[in-house]
Amino acid sequence: EHNENSASESMRTDLNGWTYNCIWESEWWYSAFRNVTAMVGAGVLGLPFAMSQLRWSAGICAMFGSWMITLYSLCQLVELREVVPGKRFDRYPELGQHAFGKKYGYWFIMPQQMTVQVASDIVYMVTGRKSLKKFFELVLPAVMSPLRHIYFIFIFAAVHIVLSQTPNSNSLRGVSVLAAVMSLCYSMIAFVASTIKGSHHHPVSYGVRSHTTAGKILDSFNALAAVAFSFGHSVVLEIQATIPWSPEVPSKQPMWRGSLVAYAIVALCYFSVSISGFRAFGSLGDDDILISLEK
Template sequence: MYLSGGTCVTLIMIGGGTMKIFFQIICGSTCNVNPLTTMEWYVVFTCCAAVLAQLPNLNSIAGVSLIGAVTAISYCSLIWVISLSKTRPMGVSYDPVHANSDGEKLISILNALGIIAFAFRGHNLVLEIQGTMPCSGKSPSRVPMWKGVKFAYVIIAMCLFPIAIGGYWAYGNMIPSGGMLNALYKYHGHDISKLLLGLASLLVVLNSLSSFQIYAMPVFDNLELRYTSKKNKPCPWWLRSGSRAAFGCLAFFIAVALPFLPSLAGLIGGIALPITLAYPCFMWLVIKKPRRYSGNWYLNWALGVLGMILSILVVTGAIWDIATMGLEIHFFKPQ
């Protein structure tokens, strides 16, 4: 619930902000239409997401998931190919950022690990997706799920490694806070056709809309499970639609109220880190019940404890980084 809700808030910020950029690219400087504010674009994105959110379950959004995957691969490839094909900006530097002390350097590394963990936030959906698969003693669902996870992360690596390596080569330390898409607008907006810039923005918007449904589905399932468990009957369509629209409104409110939330990516990723590095080990111990003090018992306890320690260190690093570097806080003022 925590990861899904936080991700949906971030997607509203990304999708709504990119909608604004897409309109500016298509409309151009000669357009006489009064542009919408950032908050109004958030409303447009949330309304579109709320309509798509009426699909009942994860199985029904397989097509939406496919669109999300195709658009992600497309815009990642488009961005790094364009960045590599254009001339690098003047003054690009690859010198490492110098820390004032070894402690500050360690804190920065831990905060970066939290941001990386937040980037791979899809891990909280693995068990949700596996739960939709047919399972029997002869054909356990973990077999196709493991194949799917391996294939999915190969695709993710094919998207993220080229854009990270190519982006660093193209922009070095000059990458703006908004990431590679903002770097594309900032440094190559004058020498790239509107068609390519608009296409990149449109792909990001479509990916954000598709991702919203996927990440929000565990929240929807949890809310409906509470109703069916308490009432012992299926959730009516009007309640399901209303609860999903209400969740969209809540995510929109948080996105508007806390526009500085992306600056807390390291902290959010650190808090979520045990879902990947610790909880599975403890779950395996509870479910499989290996012989006490056996090799597997020691291994899973060691990995689980190590995952919790790493999570605490990453959270500490993120908090320390915020305390030392500062955080620009502006409530209800999305940029």
């Protein structure tokens, strides 16, 4: 067992008998930028809109509460991965089978994981389509502007199909670093632009968006859903699975260090964008802060 754990690469077999390639050569900073990449996505651009639905006090409380809850749940997952001496639960179904039994654990976890995955895929396909279309309209307006939206979805999907053929997540290390840097950059662009826009003292309303009881309730639930979506972390075990592990030096220590750094960056991105965006546009903002900035 010790020789297997000391190896940098091995073939793992999970509780269902499926074999997959596993490489343990990541450091704590790899887990930091991978967690940033996994969390800071398109959802951050909609946080000012969610703030406008909840307003200042409730919005900040919802943001901080979600940040604390997800940080605590991540801590629990990091601890549970090596809760059984000599075993590693590298994927959620494995942990589910340990908790609920081999027969029911897999089918208890997998539908939930698939629901999250499919929903995330839909959101990012739509967001990727919008981003690609906007990019090509700026670079090649005469050629790309007439194209229908479906073609940009195909382009976005084709790139991800190619990337998915890599043997493991370590093969995408460079892509993860680039994605983390880009996530931080566009969050800071939204923050700085919103701060400048908010300093112009243009008329802004911080009142409610809806004036009926049903509308206020619906806005509140929509905002809470947007905040919860933004703070999701669905690949924690898979990220930790790339960190070297041994009975003497568990992987939870570097994983926890990287997660704290990642959550500090997440807090910087999320709170800066949501507060500056809501301050600049109030209840008149769109569901994407970049669209609001274009007006």
